[in-house]
Amino acid sequence: MAAVAAAQKNREMFAIKKSYSIENGYPARRRSLVDDARFETLVVKQTKQSVLDEARLRANDSSVDPEIDIEDKPAQKIDGEDDSGLTEEEVVLSNAIAEGPDAEKALQRAALILRLREGMNSLSRVLKSIEKHQGAVCHLETRPNQSDNNQLDALVKVEMTRVSLLQLIKSLRQSSSLEHCTLIGEDNISAKNPWFPRHASDLDNCNHLMTKYEPDLDMNHPGFADKEYRARRKEIAEIAFAYKYGDPIPYIQYTETETKTWGSVFNTVLELMPKHACSEYCRVFKMLQEEDIFTPDRIPQLEEMSNFLKRHTGFSLRPAAGLLTARDFLASLAFRIFQSTQYVRHKNTPYHTPEPDCIHELLGHMPLLADPSFAQFSQEIGLASLGASDAEIEKLSTVYWFTVEFGLCKESGVVKAYGAGLLSAYGELLHALSDKPELRPFEPAVTAVQPYQDQEYQPIYFVAESFDDMKDKFRRWVSAMSRPFEVRFNPHTGRVEVLDSVEKLETLVHQLNTEVLHLSNAINKMKAPSYQ
Ligand SMILES: C[C@H](O)[C@H](O)[C@H]1CNc2nc(N)[nH]c(=O)c2N1
Numbered sequence: 001m002a003a004v005a006a007a008q009k010n011r012e013m014f015a016i017k018k019s020y021s022i023e024n025g026y027p028a029r030r031r032s033l034v035d036d037a038r039f040e041t042l043v044v045k046q047t048k049q050s051v052l053d054e055a056r057l058r059a060n061d062s063s064v065d066p067e068i069d070i071e072d073k074p075a076q077k078i079d080g081e082d083d084s085g086l087t088e089e090e091v092v093l094s095n096a097i098a099e100g101p102d103a104e105k106a107l108q109r110a111a112l113i114l115r116l117r118e119g120m121n122s123l124s125r126v127l128k129s130i131e132k133h134q135g136a137v138c139h140l141e142t143r144p145n146q147s148d149n150n151q152l153d154a155l156v157k158v159e160m161t162r163v164s165l166l167q168l169i170k171s172l173r174q175s176s177s178l179e180h181c182t183l184i185g186e187d188n189i190s191a192k193n194p195w196f197p198r199h200a201s202d203l204d205n206c207n208h209l210m211t212k213y214e215p216d217l218d219m220n221h222p223g224f225a226d227k228e229y230r231a232r233r234k235e236i237a238e239i240a241f242a243y244k245y246g247d248p249i250p251y252i253q254y255t256e257t258e259t260k261t262w263g264s265v266f267n268t269v270l271e272l273m274p275k276h277a278c279s280e281y282c283r284v285f286k287m288l289q290e291e292d293i294f295t296p297d298r299i300p301q302l303e304e305m306s307n308f309l310k311r312h313t314g315f316s317l318r319p320a321a322g323l324l325t326a327r328d329f330l331a332s333l334a335f336r337i338f339q340s341t342q343y344v345r346h347k348n349t350p351y352h353t354p355e356p357d358c359i360h361e362l363l364g365h366m367p368l369l370a371d372p373s374f375a376q377f378s379q380e381i382g383l384a385s386l387g388a389s390d391a392e393i394e395k396l397s398t399v400y401w402f403t404v405e406f407g408l409c410k411e412s413g414v415v416k417a418y419g420a421g422l423l424s425a426y427g428e429l430l431h432a433l434s435d436k437p438e439l440r441p442f443e444p445a446v447t448a449v450q451p452y453q454d455q456e457y458q459p460i461y462f463v464a465e466s467f468d469d470m471k472d473k474f475r476r477w478v479s480a481m482s483r484p485f486e487v488r489f490n491p492h493t494g495r496v497e498v499l500d501s502v503e504k505l506e507t508l509v510h511q512l513n514t515e516v517l518h519l520s521n522a523i524n525k526m527k528a529p530s531y532q
């Protein structure tokens with residue numbers, strides 16, 4: 001277990017978390033963010049690569065114990081790189097500047113967080129420096145630093161051209177009177193008007209990856225030492241990077257090995273399903289078999305699966321290059337879109353893999369997404385995530401983890417699995433329903449703060465009284481979240497609307513009344529004697 005904890009720590013150290021929220025306040029967010037999703041500061045990346053290459057060499061050499069503690073290695077400094085200290089906001093900013101002279105001169109509002117070594121004296125130097133760079137101070141707050149009372153923390157909001165802003169940051173960093181200086185997007189402070197996707201096409205900007213589980217970067221990934229696997233994994237990820245809203249999902253010619261892996265997981269799940277899967281899952285599974293989409297000898301294409309979902313619940317798929325940040329992943333659900341990986345797990349571990357793969361998405365998630373009530377529920381989670389705070393996203397994704405991914409529920413008193421991570425990983429499915437893990441009753445407020453790891457089988461699962469009970473509880477809990485506004489998905493325009501005006505609400509009420517009228521007419525017609 002200590003080894004697992006250490007590996008988890010290493011992963012967190014290397015994890016690169018980016019979400020649409022990061023670009024808040026920056027016009028740069030309208031560009032393709034694919035590059036940002038791929039972005040890592042060179043130093044971090046190269047250090048990571050060199051440590052990992054060494055580990056890979058060792059893993060390939062069977063005489064050496066593959067377990068290496070990365071933390072013991074000193075971080076290597078790479079000469080000639082001056083972007084090592086840049087925050088993600090600063091990289092977004094410098095990318096924006098690089099777009100051309102107009103972008104360079106565009107006025108930028110931004111917030112700086114400063115740690116001042118010599119209290120107010122340093123402050124006047126900072127303000128002079130801002131003036132020198134032709135910047136305007138719009139807001140200023142200070143407070144004594146909580147751990148060192150001699151130092152002062154300051155929040156300074158400025159408005160200036162982007163080029164000057166970047167120069168200002170550089171010069172402040174060189175100043176001896178500052179302990180540190182960080183740029184943050186202005187909207188990251190003022191959460192009153194956060195950016196979030198309003199239309200499915202905005203999801204082109206919501207595909208930021210958590211790179212921690214890629215076989216390239218994760219020593220414990222089953223494909224870590226398999227060059228051929230990593231190349232294939234990359235080739236398929238490229239398709240997702242190039243994908244734009246509206247494109248058909250590219251066809252993948254799966255290899256014999258990949259198809260064999262699918263077949264063995266498929267057949268095992270098929271065998272375990274009647275005893276261990278919830279009835280909603282089994283129902284759709286059969287439909288998928290009848291339509292010849294689910295067969296052991298062929299991996300379903302995302303495009304045909306997407307069409308199947310569209311017909312049943314209006315859900316559709318778009319390809320994802322790997323594990324997405326929770327914020328971006330959940331946001332797509334608001335539009336009834338599921339971002340799905342397209343590569344296949346490593347052949348050596350069909351029973352479980354540390355990153356989502358298409359077997360997980362297809363076998364685990366798709367059946368329930370074709371169930372109308374579950375589909376609606378999934379969209380509600382997505383809607384609740386739009387514009388939510390980081391803390392709320394954390395809770396939302398934890399509950400998502402213990403329900404949609406790893407949930408158990410009772411069915412006539414028998415515990416069954418409905419979580420996708422169980423129905424795509426027969427090793428974990430058997431573990432979850434054995435006497436090894438601890439089972440606790442599902443209670444959203446409690447479940448939301450339960451820490452979890454995502455590389456091994458879970459030690460704790462939450463059991464709902466029934467599948468419906470889980471959806472009800474989750475729904476009530478989600479609607480009590482603190483976001484100060486309500487949103488709604490308009491199916492006619494495909495847009496998410498913020499419900500913030502009386503006129504909008506009146507129009508909506510009128511529409512819904514008309515619909516209710518039709519529904520009651522239908523009931524009356526069916527009740528009429530002539531109908532029978
Ligand atoms: C929301 C929650 O964190 C959840 O586990 C998400 C994270 N990102 C993902 N990304 C992909 N590609 N597929 C998934 O199933 C998930 N699951």
Ligand SMILES: N[C@@H](Cc1ccc(O)cc1)C(=O)O
Nearest residue numbers: 352353354355356360424425
């Ligand atoms: N463990 C799952 C895949 C998975 C991995 C990580 C996740 O966050 C989600 C799903 C399987 O083997 O099928």
Ligand SMILES: [Fe+2]
Nearest residue numbers: 356405420421
């Ligand atoms: Fe999943």
